[in-house]
Amino acid sequence: MLAGAEIERVYRILSQEMPGRTPGAKGPKGQPDAFRSCISCMLSAQSLDRNTAKASRALFALATTPEAMLELDDRDIAAAIKPCGLYNNKTRSIRRFCETLLAEHGGVVPDTREGLMSLPGIGRKCADIVLSFTFGKDVIAVDTHVHRVCNRIGLTDARTADKTAEQLENRSPAWALADGHFWLIQFGKRICTSRSPKCEACPVSDWCEYYAEEVA
Template structure:
């Protein structure tokens, strides 16, 4: 992994090259509140963005609170969220999530990682995404792009997204925590892409632990 000085330099270069947190950044999939952000994050597991969008749109036409969600039959929820796949398991998780939210938190979504992860269906990635986007907390949420970039560059050395998130929290400078997720995900989509990374225009190529990757085209 990169040493502390190199980690700082990577973040400085990314901060100069990437726009960071854009004005008006919204919760997961553009949802307007913490409850719907959590549900949409749960639905996004192993689902394309367009399918998640279709599922959330259909579901939130039926219910937008945990109480209203629990009033729906499982068959109704499953039919609404079918586009996002794994709809039977996700229906069970939604019901468990809503029940725990009401019984343990009076229906109010907690704004801490521990509180969010105590709820059924909410893992580290989802918790961090909701904390960052919905509650404006300074955390680096790790999705597929962030996980790939961090381990390719050498910011982290982890096999899972959760381990990557833990190492980032330990190794990232405090000043980079607010926008770090945005710099890394933008960099992963624009430059350090999965299949054909643009190493020739990479601003951190001299620091990258992997080094230039030959283009496959």
């Protein structure tokens, strides 16, 4: 794994080369409140971004609060969220989430990772997305792109996205936490792609462990 000064350097370069927080996010990252962000995050499991956005729009046209959501028939929820797949399981999760939110938090989404992860259907990634995008906290949410990029470069050495998130939080400089998610995700989409990463055009190849071992 990279050490302190190298990590700092990689983040500096990514911050200069990649866009930061950009407006117009859809799905869980573009919701106006924490409740909708949590629900949209649950819908995003194994779903393409555009399908998550479509399902979120259809569901929130029917209900935008836990009380209103529980008033809906399961068949109506399932029909609305059909575009994002696994709609029967996701319908059950939404119902459990709303029931617990009302019973244990008075319907108010908690603004801590621990509180969020105590809710049914909310794992580390969803919790960190809500913390970052709704509550404005300095947290690097780790999705598949961030996980891949961090472990290729050597910012982390982890087999799961949750472990990557844990290590990133401990190893990243404080100044990089607010926008690190955006630099890493854009870098993963544009350059360090899943298949055939563009290593020859990569601005951090000098520090990349994958490059040193597999390409150079």
